[in-house]
Amino acid sequence: MSNTEGRFGVHGGQYIPETLMNAVNELEQAYNYYKNDPEFNRELSELFNNYAGRPSRLYYAEKMTKDLGGAKIYLKREDLNHTGAHKINNVLGQALLAKKMGKTRLIAETGAGQHGVATATAAALMGMECVVFMGEEDTIRQALNVYRMRLLGAEVVPVKSGTKTLKDAVSEAMREWTTRISDTHYCLGSVMGPHPFPTIVRDFQAVISKETKEQMLEKEGRLPDAVIACVGGGSNAIGSFYNFIEDKDVRLIGCEAAGRGIDTFETAATISTGRLGIFHGMKSYFCQDKDGQIAPVYSISAGLDYPGVGPEHAYLHDIGRGEYVAITDEEAVNAFEYLSKTEGIIPAIESSHALAYAMKIAPDMDKDKIIVVTVSGRGDKDVAAIARYRGEDIYE
Amino acid sequence: MSNIKKAFENGKAFIPFITCGDPDLETTAAVVRAAVKNGADLIELGIPFSDPTAEGPVIQAANIRALSGGVKTDKVFDLVRELRIDVEVPMVFMTYANVVFSYGSEKFISTCAEIGIDGLILPDIPYEEKDEFLPICRKYDVDLISLIAPTSENRIGMIAKEAEGFIYIVSSLGVTGMRNEINTDLESIVSNIRENTDVPCAIGFGISTPEQAKKMSDLSDGVIVGSAIVKLLAEYGKDAPNYVGAYVRKMKDAIR
Numbered sequence: 001m002s003n004t005e006g007r008f009g010v011h012g013g014q015y016i017p018e019t020l021m022n023a024v025n026e027l028e029q030a031y032n033y034y035k036n037d038p039e040f041n042r043e044l045s046e047l048f049n050n051y052a053g054r055p056s057r058l059y060y061a062e063k064m065t066k067d068l069g070g071a072k073i074y075l076k077r078e079d080l081n082h083t084g085a086h087k088i089n090n091v092l093g094q095a096l097l098a099k100k101m102g103k104t105r106l107i108a109e110t111g112a113g114q115h116g117v118a119t120a121t122a123a124a125l126m127g128m129e130c131v132v133f134m135g136e137e138d139t140i141r142q143a144l145n146v147y148r149m150r151l152l153g154a155e156v157v158p159v160k161s162g163t164k165t166l167k168d169a170v171s172e173a174m175r176e177w178t179t180r181i182s183d184t185h186y187c188l189g190s191v192m193g194p195h196p197f198p199t200i201v202r203d204f205q206a207v208i209s210k211e212t213k214e215q216m217l218e219k220e221g222r223l224p225d226a227v228i229a230c231v232g233g234g235s236n237a238i239g240s241f242y243n244f245i246e247d248k249d250v251r252l253i254g255c256e257a258a259g260r261g262i263d264t265f266e267t268a269a270t271i272s273t274g275r276l277g278i279f280h281g282m283k284s285y286f287c288q289d290k291d292g293q294i295a296p297v298y299s300i301s302a303g304l305d306y307p308g309v310g311p312e313h314a315y316l317h318d319i320g321r322g323e324y325v326a327i328t329d330e331e332a333v334n335a336f337e338y339l340s341k342t343e344g345i346i347p348a349i350e351s352s353h354a355l356a357y358a359m360k361i362a363p364d365m366d367k368d369k370i371i372v373v374t375v376s377g378r379g380d381k382d383v384a385a386i387a388r389y390r391g392e393d394i395y396e
Numbered sequence: 397m398s399n400i401k402k403a404f405e406n407g408k409a410f411i412p413f414i415t416c417g418d419p420d421l422e423t424t425a426a427v428v429r430a431a432v433k434n435g436a437d438l439i440e441l442g443i444p445f446s447d448p449t450a451e452g453p454v455i456q457a458a459n460i461r462a463l464s465g466g467v468k469t470d471k472v473f474d475l476v477r478e479l480r481i482d483v484e485v486p487m488v489f490m491t492y493a494n495v496v497f498s499y500g501s502e503k504f505i506s507t508c509a510e511i512g513i514d515g516l517i518l519p520d521i522p523y524e525e526k527d528e529f530l531p532i533c534r535k536y537d538v539d540l541i542s543l544i545a546p547t548s549e550n551r552i553g554m555i556a557k558e559a560e561g562f563i564y565i566v567s568s569l570g571v572t573g574m575r576n577e578i579n580t581d582l583e584s585i586v587s588n589i590r591e592n593t594d595v596p597c598a599i600g601f602g603i604s605t606p607e608q609a610k611k612m613s614d615l616s617d618g619v620i621v622g623s624a625i626v627k628l629l630a631e632y633g634k635d636a637p638n639y640v641g642a643y644v645r646k647m648k649d650a651i652r
Contacts, residue, residue: 013525014525015521016520017449017545017566018519018543018548018566019545019547019570020547021523021524021545021548022547022551023547162447162460167447175570178569178571179569179570179571181569276497277497277498278494278497278520279447279492280449288494288498291499292445292469292495292496292499293445294447
């Protein structure tokens with residue numbers, strides 16, 4: 001077994017080129033210093049509260065609860081954050097850290113464009129240069145987000161290598177980082193990649209479960225019975241779980257994208273269908289073939305369309321603390337439509353995977369049980385794609 | 397210590413990199429033989445990977461060509477078995493950690509030893525992670541090659557002290573690919589390495605012309621050339637062996 005820091009059981013580590021080692025070491029040192037620095041934490045809280053709109057609401061979905069007829073359902077409304085998703089939590093933290101480190105340029109990968117938009121936003125706010133790598137396929141699927149990033153002053157680079165989607169955008173951002181390190185911070189968007197990224201991103205996202213816990217105690221005087229979140233790389237999920245990990249009676253449920261089904265090749269459900277491997281700087285579970293070639297993955301959700309999963313989720317799975325389930329495109333689209341009609345909330349198609357699982361289990365739970373579902377983002381960006389899925393001829 | 401030291405016994409070493417199976421394994425075999433005949437001292441065989449994060453566009457494209465041609469790890473092992481009938485120069489594999497790990501690290505590395513592979517270059521295994529493979533490499537006497545980069549600075553001594561086979565000095569920031577200029581202070585990197593080890597060191601990344609090769613070999617014990625050769629394969633396909641042979645001759649003559 002390797003001897004590096006940043007392990008979650010066998011998972012994690014720093015499987016990156018030598019060229020980047022001093023950069024990640026420098027990042028780790030800076031993070032270890034600033035995470036305990038009162039001034040840094042004061043500035044970050046200020047940004048969270050007055051810029052991003054935190055704390056996000058914990059909303060009792062009464063109509064949904066009554067309609068399903070079982071457990072009481074609360075929604076953690078990360079969709080109400082500035083830029084419309086949980087991504088801003090991590091980005092504000094990393095951008096502030098990068099600025100303290102003297103970096104003047106942020107680079108990022110993006111799938112659907114949410115992390116790219118969040119990074120471009122933080123860069124605009126802090127006066128930093130910003131370059132976002134996005135698979136060419138995704139720049140076409142999410143053309144509006146490309147324009148949004150450019151509007152915010154970022155350069156968007158379409159990635160033409162490999163499958164031209166999220167994993168290739170990550171690879172290209174890593175390549176770019178090896179080219180230009182001294183002034184550049186790689187603002188990674190999920191709890192993945194080499195140490196210290198999975199830890200840094202988790203800590204910045206952990207504000208979700210910190211608030212949920214306080215809000216739940218205030219509203220119900222007790223902890224929830226289950227917390228449900230969607231998992232691509234896994235940042236909103238780990239943020240939703242983190243402060244409940246020690247509370248063994250709270251079920252932690254991660255919902256992966258099954259795409260057209262886990263028995264098909266058109267899936268992105270890493271924990272359900274992948275196996276242990278080493279890629280993008282970490283040891284974790286990956287969708288791959290017998291020879292270790294990374295598999296092309298598929299999901300209707302561009303944000304969950306990634307062949308790996310963050311190492312801490314792989315570990316929570318191994319020790320049985322987290323439950324990981326797979327939700328198909330069809331189930332997610334049904335939940336997307338259901339929440340829109342029932343509560344007047346249009347959720348991101350990513351978050352709809354978590355809602356779909358809540359819809360499955362809530363009816364069979366007692367009425368005194370409580371479920372919290374993290375609505376990681378809002379669904380405006382998905383409306384055209386869902387319309388097309390349902391056979392409408394609508395383009396953005 | 398494996399066979400690798402022999403590569404540094406004929407003056408400065410010329411080390412060509414070839415992606416296995418680009419465009420097919422028969423061509424790879426012919427290219428290796430042409431390179432050896434024309435003075436290559438050590439052959440670096442790339443096992444293609446779907447997502448080669450340390451490679452520039454030229455070698456990325458070679459990986460895709462090879463994989464779409466159906467190359468599998470077992471077929472690469474068969475290629476080496478066939479080459480070892482007459483090829484005597486040291487050979488190393490260059491690939492990514494997941495190719496080795498997913499095959500089963502022990503099974504992969506013991507097969508390397510059995511078929512005559514002398515070393516492994518894994519660009520996504522830095523010093524901190526080498527224990528993933530090093531104990532197995534030691535068991536089978538396959539050298540795990542260390543890389544040193546322009547950003548290594550305070551890490552050079554630590555890496556060099558434990559290096560085996562040869563040290564791969566990455567000439568420039570960024571990914572593989574041809575460059576007009578190499579601006580890194582390689583002289584001080586090499587002298588730092590020399591203070592810590594006698595293991596030979598070769599410079600790679602960005603070298604394509606005989607003039608660059610001469611300059612780099614004056615600073616070190618050898619040069620590694622990848623993209624310039626892969627480009628000949630992209631251009632000439634099955635006819636590439638003659639072109640690669642002539643190129644290797646020209647480069648080896650420049651650094652002799």
